[in-house]
Amino acid sequence: MPDHALLHKLSAFLSPHEIAADAEALLTDQRRRYTGEAAAAVLPDSVAQVQRIVRFCAEHRIPITPQGGNTGLCGGAVPQGGVLLNLSRLNRIRLVEVADNAITVEAGAVLQTVQQAAAAAGRLFPLSLASEGSCQIGGNIATNAGGLNVLRYGSMRDLVLGLEVVLPDGELVSHLAPLHKNTTGYDLRHLFIGSEGTLGVITAATLKLFARPQSTATAWVGVDSIEAAVALLTLMQGQFAERLCSFELLSAWALELSARYSGTPAPLAAEWHVLLELNDSLPAQDLDGSLAECLMQNGFDNAVLAQSGSERQMLWRLRENVSAAQRDLGASIKHDIAVPIARVAEWVRQTGAALEAAFPGIQIVVFGHLGDGSLHYNTFLPGVLDQEVYRYEAAVNEVVYRHTLACEGTIAAEHGIGQVKNHWLPQVRTPAEIALMRAVKAQLDPHQLMNPGKLLPPM
Amino acid sequence: MPDHALLHKLSAFLSPHEIAADAEALLTDQRRRYTGEAAAAVLPDSVAQVQRIVRFCAEHRIPITPQGGNTGLCGGAVPQGGVLLNLSRLNRIRLVEVADNAITVEAGAVLQTVQQAAAAAGRLFPLSLASEGSCQIGGNIATNAGGLNVLRYGSMRDLVLGLEVVLPDGELVSHLAPLHKNTTGYDLRHLFIGSEGTLGVITAATLKLFARPQSTATAWVGVDSIEAAVALLTLMQGQFAERLCSFELLSAWALELSARYSGTPAPLAAEWHVLLELNDSLPAQDLDGSLAECLMQNGFDNAVLAQSGSERQMLWRLRENVSAAQRDLGASIKHDIAVPIARVAEWVRQTGAALEAAFPGIQIVVFGHLGDGSLHYNTFLPGVLDQEVYRYEAAVNEVVYRHTLACEGTIAAEHGIGQVKNHWLPQVRTPAEIALMRAVKAQLDPHQLMNPGKLLPPM
Numbered sequence: 012m013p014d015h016a017l018l019h020k021l022s023a024f025l026s027p028h029e030i031a032a033d034a035e036a037l038l039t040d041q042r043r044r045y046t047g048e049a050a051a052a053v054l055p056d057s058v059a060q061v062q063r064i065v066r067f068c069a070e071h072r073i074p075i076t077p078q079g080g081n082t083g084l085c086g087g088a089v090p091q092g093g094v095l096l097n098l099s100r101l102n103r104i105r106l107v108e109v110a111d112n113a114i115t116v117e118a119g120a121v122l123q124t125v126q127q128a129a130a131a132a133g134r135l136f137p138l139s140l141a142s143e144g145s146c147q148i149g150g151n152i153a154t155n156a157g158g159l160n161v162l163r164y165g166s167m168r169d170l171v172l173g174l175e176v177v178l179p180d181g182e183l184v185s186h187l188a189p190l191h192k193n194t195t196g197y198d199l200r201h202l203f204i205g206s207e208g209t210l211g212v213i214t215a216a217t218l219k220l221f222a223r224p225q226s227t228a229t230a231w232v233g234v235d236s237i238e239a240a241v242a243l244l245t246l247m248q249g250q251f252a253e254r255l256c257s258f259e260l261l262s263a264w265a266l267e268l269s270a271r272y273s274g275t276p277a278p279l280a281a282e283w284h285v286l287l288e289l290n291d292s293l294p295a296q297d298l299d300g301s302l303a304e305c306l307m308q309n310g311f312d313n314a315v316l317a318q319s320g321s322e323r324q325m326l327w328r329l330r331e332n333v334s335a336a337q338r339d340l341g342a343s344i345k346h347d348i349a350v351p352i353a354r355v356a357e358w359v360r361q362t363g364a365a366l367e368a369a370f371p372g373i374q375i376v377v378f379g380h381l382g383d384g385s386l387h388y389n390t391f392l393p394g395v396l397d398q399e400v401y402r403y404e405a406a407v408n409e410v411v412y413r414h415t416l417a418c419e420g421t422i423a424a425e426h427g428i429g430q431v432k433n434h435w436l437p438q439v440r441t442p443a444e445i446a447l448m449r450a451v452k453a454q455l456d457p458h459q460l461m462n463p464g465k466l467l468p469p470m
Numbered sequence: 471m472p473d474h475a476l477l478h479k480l481s482a483f484l485s486p487h488e489i490a491a492d493a494e495a496l497l498t499d500q501r502r503r504y505t506g507e508a509a510a511a512v513l514p515d516s517v518a519q520v521q522r523i524v525r526f527c528a529e530h531r532i533p534i535t536p537q538g539g540n541t542g543l544c545g546g547a548v549p550q551g552g553v554l555l556n557l558s559r560l561n562r563i564r565l566v567e568v569a570d571n572a573i574t575v576e577a578g579a580v581l582q583t584v585q586q587a588a589a590a591a592g593r594l595f596p597l598s599l600a601s602e603g604s605c606q607i608g609g610n611i612a613t614n615a616g617g618l619n620v621l622r623y624g625s626m627r628d629l630v631l632g633l634e635v636v637l638p639d640g641e642l643v644s645h646l647a648p649l650h651k652n653t654t655g656y657d658l659r660h661l662f663i664g665s666e667g668t669l670g671v672i673t674a675a676t677l678k679l680f681a682r683p684q685s686t687a688t689a690w691v692g693v694d695s696i697e698a699a700v701a702l703l704t705l706m707q708g709q710f711a712e713r714l715c716s717f718e719l720l721s722a723w724a725l726e727l728s729a730r731y732s733g734t735p736a737p738l739a740a741e742w743h744v745l746l747e748l749n750d751s752l753p754a755q756d757l758d759g760s761l762a763e764c765l766m767q768n769g770f771d772n773a774v775l776a777q778s779g780s781e782r783q784m785l786w787r788l789r790e791n792v793s794a795a796q797r798d799l800g801a802s803i804k805h806d807i808a809v810p811i812a813r814v815a816e817w818v819r820q821t822g823a824a825l826e827a828a829f830p831g832i833q834i835v836v837f838g839h840l841g842d843g844s845l846h847y848n849t850f851l852p853g854v855l856d857q858e859v860y861r862y863e864a865a866v867n868e869v870v871y872r873h874t875l876a877c878e879g880t881i882a883a884e885h886g887i888g889q890v891k892n893h894w895l896p897q898v899r900t901p902a903e904i905a906l907m908r909a910v911k912a913q914l915d916p917h918q919l920m921n922p923g924k925l926l927p928p929m
Contacts, residue, residue: 110704110812111843133708155653166651169628182902188878191842192625192808194614194664194886195898196925197907201660205653222711245569249592252681252751253712292711293760301752349651353569383650384570419647427653439654443641447913448656454909455902466655 014050017073017094021051024063029055029100037078037095041142045086045430049076049095056100058117058175058183058214065212066181068094074460077208079119079150082142084345085429087154087207091464098149101214105187107132113172113189115217118149125218134220137164137256141331149213155205157425162382163256164221166425168204175215176203179456187217202451207427208462210455224256224290228298229323230306233281233313237356240285240381243311244352247287250305254298257288258382259330265378269329272336278315278326285381286330333378333387340374340391342400344407349385350420359386362414366390369410370403385424412438428466436468473509476532476553480510483522488514488559496537496554500601504545504889508535508554515559517576517634517642517673524671525640527553533919536667538578538609541601543804544888546613546666550923557608560673564646566591572631572648574676577608584677593679596623596715600790608672614664616884621841622715623680625884627663634674635662638915646676661910666886667921669914683715683749687757688782689765692740692772696815699744699840702770703811706746709764713757716747717841718789724837728788731795737774737785744840745789792837792846799833799850801859803866808844809879818845821873825849828869829862844883871897887925895927 013034021030031037034052039045050073055061068075074093081088081097102119109132116125122143129136138151140158150156152174156167164170175185186200203210234240240260247255261269261284270277289298299316306314317323337343350358359377366373372393379386390407392400412422412435422435437445448467452459472493480489490496493511498504509532514520527534533552540547540556561578568591575584581602588595597610599617609615611633615626623629634644645659662669693699699719706714720728720743729736748757758775765773776782796802809817818836825832831852838845849866851859871881871894881898882891896904907926911918 108810108812109708110700111810112707113810155657157651161651165628168657169624178902180902182900184900184903188880189810189843190808190878190880190883191811192616192620192839192844192883193880194882194884195880195891196664196887196895196903197669197910198614198627198660198664199903199906201657202906205655205657210656222708241569248571249568249681250752254751292713293709349649351567351570351572351648352650353567380651384648385651419649421647421649421652421654423653424649424651425653428655432654436655441641441643443637443639443914444643444655444658447658447661447910450909450913451656451906454906 017050021053021067024067025053025060026056029053029060031097034095037081037097038090040086040089041082042084045089047089047091049090050093052095052097054097054100058101058177061096061101061177061212061214062181062183064094064096065177065179068460069180069458072458072460074463076462077149077153077212079147080121080142080145082146083150083154083429084347084426085431087427087429087462087465088150089430096212098147104128105215108189109134111189112220113217114220115187115215116148117215118147118213120148122146122148122151129220130223133223135223136218137221138167138170141334148216152204152213152216153207154427157380157383157385159257159380161380162258163253168201170219171200171204171216172219173217174200174203174213177212177214179211179461187215189217205427207429207466209452209466210461222292224292225294226291226296226298227323228289228302229317229326230287230302231278231315231326232285232287232306232311233279234283234285234311235281237283237359240283241352241355243285244382246305246309251289254289254291255287255382256290257286258380259286260284260379260381260386261286261330261333262377265333265376266329268336268376269332272339273328273332275325275329279313281313286326333376337376337389342397343389343391344400344404346388346411347424347426348388348411348415348420348422349383349424350415350418352381352384354418355381355384355386358414358418358420362411365410365414366407370407430465433466433468476509480512480526483526484512484519485515488512488519490556493554496540496556497549499545499548500541501543504548506548506550508549509552511554511556513556513559517560517636520555520560520636520671520673521640521642523553523555524636524638527919528639528917531917531919533922535921536608536612536671538606538612539580539601539604541605542609542613542888543806543885544890546886546888546921546924547609548889555671557606563587564674567648568593570648571679572676573679574646574674575607576674577606577672579607581605581607581610588679589682592682594682595677596680597626597629600793607675611663611672611675612666613886616839616842616844618716618839620839621717622712627660629678630659630663630675631678632676633659633662633672636671636673638670638920646674648676664886666888666925668911668925669920681751683751684753685750685755685757686782687748687761688776688785689746689761690737690774690785691744691746691765691770692738693742693744693770694740696742696818699742700811700814702744703841705764705768710748713748713750714746714841715749716745717839718745719743719838719840719845720745720789720792721836724792724835725788727795727835728791731798732787732791734784734788738772740772745785792835796835796848801856802848802850803859803863805847805870806883806885807847807870807874807879807881808842808883809874809877811840811843813877814840814843814845817873817877817879821870824869824873825866829866889924892925892927
């Protein structure tokens, strides 16, 4: 609930439009899993205003939760009191420099807007994910977002050349020059990337650009097993190398749900489905021909190649609608894991068996970015009423994460930690590592004001 | 000078061959610029032995300097007392996993050995630099090495999937699984990459592999100005994208020196020279034809394309011999800077003019990796006797670095900080950043035992 005395103090240095009239709308995340609270919600217009807000909060020991598009899946941008600092108005494209293959944008710029600005300069900004129409660059950086093109272009971490950050005491640190090589001391940029707003407020970034794809080939391939899908991946990487930009896996059931939801028939029948895409920066490369030949020669003949742009879109819609299609099944317990690609099959088999033993009748939707070893693994408990499902969350997670760690995997591939997994951190990082994280935090944010309750485990 | 009491204590847990008989040989860096001292030099056989050594030194408060191939250019691996910990014997290739496009190697593995192990698995490990026959992976990681292929594949930082590190108290932290996506808390891996042995001892790493190039096209292009070279770079990146793997710049004088030294005529006459290379992971791509056509159509007609493997090697030798060719000129004051590519021309012009004004007759060899904005900029003072040159080092650096910072550049592109540039760090990082670096250091290494005198500025 709003704190009127605080709002009054803030209005001393913020314009009326920099104070949210309806803070409520910003307190619940996009998928309505978490609702937080804030004494005030502010939307500063400029970096200088961000500094003023942060300095004010530091002086008055008021917690701050930075927020971008609020599309995160781990509740990282849902405040637990204090000031909600929404970056949406800080959304300029500051500079596109083609000679340096770089673009400098503010934190509140929507990912799609950045993609479009790159396109207008004849370049590609490759980060692509389901929420690209509303997620913001600052949040993408704060969570080290992944998505569909990581296989070729890397995660957000790999795309950042420089950052501008307001530290928890209000100081601005700016390193936005597009330097492709730089070795001046410990790399602090990568500390902020993925720090989920706990170390300061990212206000701008310089990002890498790439050449635009000029030719594309898209195939849907049916295989009998995940092992066969991994063999296909290895084949594609050996043959097409960086041309392979996406390699997505869907279980038969994931496809069935999505096909029904999309009103589109499944392109083919199989136990497991792969959607893969090649692209090339040179026009008129016969990618379709090479891909078809390679698939046939290697026995991957249960396959369909997109023959047109609309066929390609149709295939991608089947992949993209997997998430939406699951809503009809009720609430699910979601996971965002990665294991070494060579162990994905083992992980899926063992985790599925263990869950079925513990929760007979459990339903599992498996899909994700096999090219990166990263899977979304959503579990449904039929007969358990909607939100009641979350009573089983800890027990289901325990099984899923135990198997993930046994396969040398990670419990957080691309969605971050937020307030969902922070108590799991001591399972995946040693005490020395967590002590180092806390030392970094204490140095920058001695009063623990930046996004409290997120990322780091409770003390 | 060796400390016999210390050697005796070390021999209690080290085999005779793990204690260097001739420590002297390890105390001077490869180019004989720095000579250090050590009470003992050890070459452990295993990670467990590294842990024992580090634990022993921690208990007895003895400084440790980790050392790989000792090829660094900034004196980072030259000890200033204590124990010299050479990783050369820790040199196994532990695992190549093609499905994950990853290789796990120990710190002492020579870069070329890693390249060869990748090749044996049908893959490419792309880091390539002049000292690849003797530099070691641990040192490449500790200094975030760059080199010839950064344009396409990134610096060492971009090639590391995971690290195994012995912390300054002897604890082993191991994250070697080949995970392409992972967002579990602050990224500590990137703190160790580029930390120059000041935070712990890197003992192994999991590195990214890539498809092997199957077709190559190499061109030598003469241009009138750096501006024209930058225009050529932008053209090449727009046309050939990731196929462009090297884009090297040489001044006419750098080429003249190298041609004379190499006994090879210059391929063409021009003010500035570009050596560029395209490669493709598909065989039988007509890269030569496309490259020739693109150069001609865009007016870059003062150009030579390598018509054979030996012609290609000859062109590369001219580039690679630039360093060696300078030795005849006597000692030089070297710089390893980068500025935004769009500002390289401005930087070269302004810095050259300022140096000539301050040091009339100064000779400057300009060459480097224009594709990354990174230049080697070596200055000679004719008439100043060899080692006497270094009396002018601070004054020359002051001019060079002042102009670098004015162009938003970095004073350390790919050689690191070591003991050469640490006093410059406060000029390029804010007090808050240096305080954070010191806090990281204090947390991991409270007794300041790891590689003292390097990277961080003196207190």
